[in-house]
Amino acid sequence: MFSSRSIRTNFLIKLIFSSLTLIIIFSSLLYFYIEKSIYDEKKEELVQYAKNISAYKSVFQADESMGESFFSLNVGIINLKNSHTGMDIYETSKNNHTFLTLIYPFNLDDKSYLKITKDITQTKHLLKKIQRYIFVINIASILLVIIYAIALSKMLIAPIQTFSNKLANMNEHLITEIDMNKLPKEFEPLGATLNHLILRIENFVKYQKELFIGTAHELKTPLAVIKLKNQVTLIKKRSPEEYIEAIKTTNKTVDEMNIIITNILNIGRQEGAQLDRPIEVDVIAFLKQKANDFKLLAENEGKQLHMDFKPDGFMATLQISLLNQILQNFLQNAIKFTPKDKSIILRSSQDDVGLLIEVVDEGCGIDDSIDLFAPFKRQGNKSGVGLGLFLAKSAADALGAKISIRNREDGIDGTVASLQLNSKLSCIIPKKR
Template sequence: MLSKGHIIRGISLSFIAALAVCSFCLYLFLYFAAYGAIEARLTDFAKEFNVKNTESQIQNSIVKQNSTFTIQILDFETSKPYFKKQDHCYSLLMPLSQKTLKITQNITQELEFLHKIAQAILLFDCVLGLCFLVILTQFTKLIQQTTQSLSMQLLKIQPQDIRALDENAIPNLFKPLVSGFNHTLKRMQDYFSQEKQLYAGIAHELKTPLAVIKTKCEVVLLKKREKDVYIKALEENIQSVNTMQGIIKTLLSLGRLESELLKGTETIDVNAYLKGIASDFTLISQKENKIFYHKIPDTPLMITINPALLAQIVRNFLQNAFKFTEKGKEIVLESVLENEILKICVIDTGCGISSIDDLCMPFKRVGHKGGAGLGLFLAKQAANALGGDIILENRKDTRGAIAIFSLRIKDLKKE
């Protein structure tokens, strides 16, 4: 694990290296720009000299000098112009009537300017490096203190006492991080709260039929009774056992849901998948003498999703619809895609929903129908895992209920 000193040293060396490279590039730019300007002046003066002087006026080895340039006619011939640097002088040599024209400029001022520029860059680098080191040290210290503060608060958190982190003790720079932690802690708190409520509900739901079985057995055994009384008591006990088996079966579904959450996704044609589910319930509708049909587009709709979780939601919607819809009444399964939001709706003609509040909580039942009251709870868990939402509402004509699963489609594929 890297220590504070290693972190500061590593970042400092990286910054110094980057600063040195940038400074060197800047100096090279100024260097070539200065010499480029000198060469341009020499070239312009050479052109002007050729225009003003004719061949008859050019003498061998003459030397002319003004305030800026020294002009020499050398008694040898060169094939092409070139520049030459010697000490504090920079010269241009170029062909001139079988001789060589040499124009020289003293560049002492330019060299001194470049030298001062190099000193200024070096001084600037030192000051900037020192300031950066001070700021980095303080910032690293701030991060270390903040990390220690967060660690201490997180270590105090227990499953039975999940509290939000104190944002007032954290610098503003790290408050978005703390907000993210608090959001996660809130979800954990909700999860543990639901888990406690679920366990309490399981204990209550199993306790009642067991108490009924025990009481009936005790009453029947108080005295010798007729054979029919024993048979009736056993039949009632079997019904209580069946109730407990239904609860246990639903709890096993909860375990399967937890395992499905760990599985990956796959790309499926959701419309074809929904039609497959609809075909199963078509057989059930025929057996129960209920009208069931679907409105699912024939156009393939390819999405990346966990199909088992999707089936958990849709099947629960349909099971509830069939449970509360009387014989001869209709149930509809619809699938609609609007603005990249997939909506899967199940519409029934049952008794409707008297109270929608907390309907997805465990062991929450509607009416006097049987069941453990965990179906919508499992569907809600699956919807959350898929990143979607469940909406339950009564029909506007008050002739039944509507269950909607909505999901914003990612990586949408149409064929």
């Protein structure tokens, strides 16, 4: 039922041990207090008897019953060789009886002392009975604590069992979020985290389905083109030039299929890259390097790539291959969709979240109603497979970053592709003087 590594077991052991310790301490203090109070009362009685006798008064007060007290009381005068002015009280046992004896100074001139002995056997029996009652109450209390601890621990782990049962019954066809209204307040952060994970799994499953369907569709079309072209070519004998043209068309279609397959392989490589060990890298220095590489490509197509990097340095611990894939996709799309003699801007800035990286182009813009991060979604009139942004989104999720694409709001046609890096695992390099 319980494991040595179980939180419930540890909770039960600690609760029972602490409760047992508290019960023992409290009951011991209670018993000692009762015992001391009774003994103090008996001693005070003996002292009062001695004072009354020394003052030649009645041993018992007028309102005090002398029946039982008289028969349990033994008074005598003794002489001691060595005189002392103090009194002495001690306890003795004889013939299964317990006696409390007081030696009290009576006449110091002749060294005489009062010796008053009281039988406190009944008192001893009463204390033993009280001790037994306290012991029985302690046993009952411990049993109640154990029952309460088991019930409480079961109640505390009930939400965890609910999480476990719900997650165990989930599959790719039945994924539902956890109802936060049914959770205790203490488990709301865990529920929110699990819902976030479930949402990511839903998106992953959705994208995987779209990827498989899209892949089949994208490969089916060029295969149909190749087959149709070959059938048409084989209907009648043709000239060598016509055969060459048919082969070129086939090769072009095969190249398109290779691009699709390469992108699908990149998805597999990206999942492997997510398992790479993160390293510490200066993101600003990496941005400058990528900007220099793509600046030549942009100039070769008659376009300008401008850079604006702030701060001077930004250290982050991440998988550099995933960051490279995102930036490469942003810059390739910006160069592809930006017309000739137009500009592209690669910039970075620090904000409250961390480092914001943006690629701004002067292209045709996007349709906000289309999910560009879904596989095989294309925008504009340029050729492409439609897997680039899907790969970039997957890489951003693996980095714990946020990615977005929006239209420019400065009155110029174009888009702004942004990547928000979290600063929890990063730091800013001080500016060199």
